[in-house]
Amino acid sequence: MSDLDPLLRERLGAYRNDVISQVAGPGPDKARQLLRRRRRMTAAAAAAAVVLGVTPVVVNAALHADRTPPVPVESVPPPTPSTSAPPTPTPTGSPTQTPTPTAPTGPNGRISRAQLLATTVDLPNWPSGMAEGGCTISDVRLKTNTKKTYVSELADNEFEYGDVDGDGADETIAIVACRYGEASAKQVVAFERNSDDRIVTVGRVVRTDDEFKDILAAEITSTGSVQVTVADIVPCCEIPDYIRREQVRTYEWNGQRFEQTDGPTKFGPDPRLTDLRVSMTHELAEVPGADTRRELTLVFTVTNAGPVDAPQVAFHNIERGERAGGDWARCKPAKLSDTDELGCLLPGVPAGESRRYTFVQLIPVQPGADASTRSFLVLHGDAQDRTWPDLKPDDNTVPSPIQF
Incomplete structure (x- = not known):
């Protein structure tokens, strides 16, 4: 071995002693120092995990002195406090859609009374016989309050405006009439303007006929239907007003014409009326002495064939002389409809029963120049002293046996 060997051996021995001391572990003091250092590292790692919002995996690695750096999971930083109002929560479910108004496809059909009177129009057909009498339908110039017969005119009702045919533009509803006497035929007509701004007829909503005789009003609803x-x-x-019955009927445009969609379609028999039937006997007697009068006794039998009670019974045309007995003392004045002629109103007849009524009067022996043979009329009276028509009027009269 070279001269350097002693030196190398010395160095190797020192290195060996140092490694052995590391493997063998530190002494008690060194161990306590190492434990304190690890505890400080563990606490620092835990605090960092809380402050930085790291995931549990990182905290766990720090607690166990894991020397492999964990990959941090992206975390959401805590929200910054704000003084503004919280956002409006988004509602659940489908949002409500605001309908978009349909754009009008036709010209504005709002027509004034003056504009309608100033032009000529074509009218729907009148009931049978009216056109022949003079109620024209082509190029008609409407009038107002003419008091003439067979002249088409506007009724006094206010015009109605609304979209009745579904084109998005308003139409005009008016009531037109044609007089044929004291009464008039009527019809509800829809008018609009065409593309040339000329007033034209859309169609007839309804007209009077054999089923009903009068039209009182017409109104356009929010849905475009017409209530008449x-x-x-x-x-x-x-004929008095109280006898009239009224109904409201609804009509809608079906693309070609108006048709009824709601309300009654017929009036039917009047449930307020009943069927009275009358028969009569009489007796004519001379008055004793020099009296130039005779005594006439009339006895009426009234039967109520139903279906309703007649609270009172009204007799008309029976008085021509001086009252002399019988039921005259119980009479209340009975007005015949809207005329000035008065009769005798007496307690009536329940349905299904009969009653007899007697009238005695003195009449001249020789009838006057204005004497005539007349018929006696019996009518149903109500509790308000009003008289009513009969369901079968042919059996409500009987002829007088004599002239007076």
């Missing part, structure tokens, strides 16, 4: 108030009779010709 109709009546079964026209309150004219001495």
